[in-house]
Amino acid sequence: MKNQVQIGSTPDGLMLHQRKLIFVDLETTGANQLTDRITEIGIVCVEQGIVERWSTLVNPEMPIPPFIEQLTGISNDMVRDAPLLATLAPALAARLEGGLFIAHNARFDSGFLNSGLAGAGLRLHNDILCTVKLSRKLYPQHAKHSLDSLIIRHELQPQARHRALADADLLWQFWQIIQSEIAPETFTAALAKVLRPHRAP
Numbered sequence: 427m428k429n430q431v432q433i434g435s436t437p438d439g440l441m442l443h444q445r446k447l448i449f450v451d452l453e454t455t456g457a458n459q460l461t462d463r464i465t466e467i468g469i470v471c472v473e474q475g476i477v478e479r480w481s482t483l484v485n486p487e488m489p490i491p492p493f494i495e496q497l498t499g500i501s502n503d504m505v506r507d508a509p510l511l512a513t514l515a516p517a518l519a520a521r522l523e524g525g526l527f528i529a530h531n532a533r534f535d536s537g538f539l540n541s542g543l544a545g546a547g548l549r550l551h552n553d554i555l556c557t558v559k560l561s562r563k564l565y566p567q568h569a570k571h572s573l574d575s576l577i578i579r580h581e582l583q584p585q586a587r588h589r590a591l592a593d594a595d596l597l598w599q600f601w602q603i604i605q606s607e608i609a610p611e612t613f614t615a616a617l618a619k620v621l622r623p624h625r626a627p
Contacts, residue, residue, distance in 0.1 A: 446473040448525035448552070449601070451593035452535050453498045455486050459537045463488055464511055465500050468590025469521055470598045477598070480521060481591035483508035498588045515546035525552060530573050530597060532556035532622075554622045557597055563616035564608055576600055 449470040456462035463486030471478045483500065485508040495501050511518075518539075529535040532554050540550050561571040568579065573596060577584055582599045585592040604613065 446471065446525035447601070448472075448522060448527055449594045449597040450527060450529045450535050450539075451590045451597070452538055453494075453500055453588065453590050454538055455488060455490050455494055457534070459534075459541045462486075462538075464538055464542050465490060465494075465498070465505055466590040467514070467518070468592070468594040470591070470594045471521060471525065472598065473525075479591060479595070481594075482514060484514065485510050499586075500589075511542040512546045515543055515548055518543070519548055522550065522552060526555055526621075527552035528555045528557060528597060528601070530557045530593070532558075551624050553624050555617070556620060556622075557600060559620040560604075560616060561600075563620055564604060564612070 449472070451468045452464050453466040454462050454464050464484045465486050466481065466483050468481040469479070471480070483505050485505050487510065490500060490502050490505070527536060527550065533556065536550055536552075536554055543549060557576075558571050561568075561576060565571075565579075568575070573593065574587075576582060577596065580600060580603050582596050582603075584596055587593070608616075
């Protein structure tokens with residue numbers, strides 16, 4: 427059995443101005459973490475004022491259903507020669523190291539990554555923040571908090587939809603907007619309620 431390697435653990439709680447922020451989005455072959463696989467990873471990393479974008483297609487080692495291909499534009503031909511997740515694991519671990527993992531419906535993205543990384547002896551050890559939950563706390567007057575709803579409500583500028591890096595960048599845009607719209611104490615209080623700190627299994 428391979429040793430589990432800790433990725434991304436940091437002790438500084440809500441001191442977000444000192445933290446590495448990692449906005450993550452995945453495209454997958456479907457929604458079932460047990461049977462489906464990742465086809466694309468997009469990451470926007472923000473640290474000390476520097477923004478770095480990284481993305482890669484992933485060979486899921488299974489066919490992409492026609493519906494998913496139509497939704498994402500990612501075809502079987504596109505991923506046929508893409509690297510396997512196990513091959514990408516060391517580079518991915520380095521990018522996630524020491525950061526706050528931020529995703530829309532974060533349980534989906536973190537769950538898929540944990541399932542995929544397990545074969546390489548890796549596991550996420552990041553604190554996790556879900557922007558769906560954060561939006562609900564900050565804007566309770568609105569009923570819908572999907573990414574499409576956030577695009578319309580906050581006038582986000584999508585490069586594309588259902589492509590990993592473009593959607594991760596939308597989360598970074600949303601993060602910047604709420605910093606300007608929400609009072610710091612309100613923002614901090616909402617974060618305290620929705621941030622899920624890493625706890626060792």
